[in-house]
Amino acid sequence: MDAVQENLGLLAEETLDPLDWADVQALSHRVIDDAVDYLRDVRDRPVWREMPADVRGAFSAPLPRSPAPLDAVYSEVSRTVMSYPMGNIHPRFWSWYMGSSNFTGALGDFLAAIQGSNLGGGNHAAGLMDSQVVNWCKEMLGFPASAGGTLVSGGSMANIIGLTVARNVKAGIDVREHGVAAIEEPLRFYGSEQIHSCHRKAMEALGLGNRALRRIPTDAGLRIDIAALRAAITDDRAAGFKPACVIGTAGTGNTR
Ligand SMILES: Cc1ncc(COP(=O)(O)O)c(C=O)c1O
Structure with a gap:
């Protein structure tokens, strides 16, 4: 003073x-x-x-x-x-297969922390940059301009968000309003035996339970067996389940 x-x-x-x-x-x-x-x-x-x-x-x-x-x-x-x-x-x-960091990415993290950017809304440059990156990703993946997207912390969060969208769209009710207990036809999800464990965690966290995720056998090349997938979907429909989503796996969970 x-x-x-x-x-x-x-x-x-x-x-x-x-x-x-x-x-x-x-x-x-x-x-x-x-x-x-x-x-x-x-x-x-x-x-x-x-x-x-x-x-x-x-x-x-x-x-x-x-x-x-x-x-x-x-x-x-x-x-x-x-x-x-x-x-x-x-x-x-x-x-293991861990990512190995990146110096320019680290500088970006540093600047983001310096700015203390909050991307929850507002009229500011970091928010616009976030949207721009999402738009570039859409373009790289051949998605239409009308597609939405969001940047998340990693694979587990990306998958849980994708699976949440599938659950909400296919539930037949407003899950956000009424909750999973109100879903009339139980949902079923499908993925090969090679999917990552984050999908199981997502099923648990989404209130659908691990059994809602059927693991489909793979062939000698560790690709999903499409005939087995079709058969599982047919069986589930006959048993009163509603197929909601097939999880695609590029590569396999156990070999890199
Ligand atoms: C195929 C696959 N999916 C999802 C994940 C989970 O990603 P994260 O660790 O970024 O949450 C991993 C993590 O290694 C993965 O290899």
Whole structure:
């Protein structure tokens, strides 16, 4: 609080801003430099290494009760988190199919966080960019301009939204208003034995239950057996179920 404010009896503004922007700027430059080195030199590091006990112990440290300077926090994150990655950005990581991040994407994430964009609505550029990306995706996939879309966090969310649309369209009632208990003809969904487990989770979360999702056998090439799919749909219709959706799988869930 400066003397003038004190004389006027004004309180200093409370803020979460840094006390010294120059310090934050210098640290930010260091973070970016380190990040570039981290990616550029990934081949010089092992894919994975065992975490020493003292580093592991840092993750059970008690809740901090007082603030810490940002550069101390960054040093700690470098020492404990950045030094012991899963390894999926390494060119010799073959343990699983994880994506391997992307530097320009990371810069985009950074700017989105800086802007604090909220895409729930409003008249602003980030919202327009979101729509533009959806429109470009529609164009790439050959969808009509009238198609709708939304950007989500990943495969599980994309599938649950797609399956929700199928459920709501085929339910024969307004599910959003009346709930799944009011669906008269139980819905059935179909996918090959190679579909990802997120579809099962979606069935559970959508209130349809795992049994509403029929796994159809695959052929020697792990493609869905179309004759078996037709037979399952016919049987289900005869038993009073309503087919709602066939889940397509490009590739397979178990081979990449
Ligand atoms: C074929 C397939 N579908 C869905 C998912 C789930 O995606 P996410 O982890 O982005 O939710 C995965 C994840 O690996 C997947 O491989």
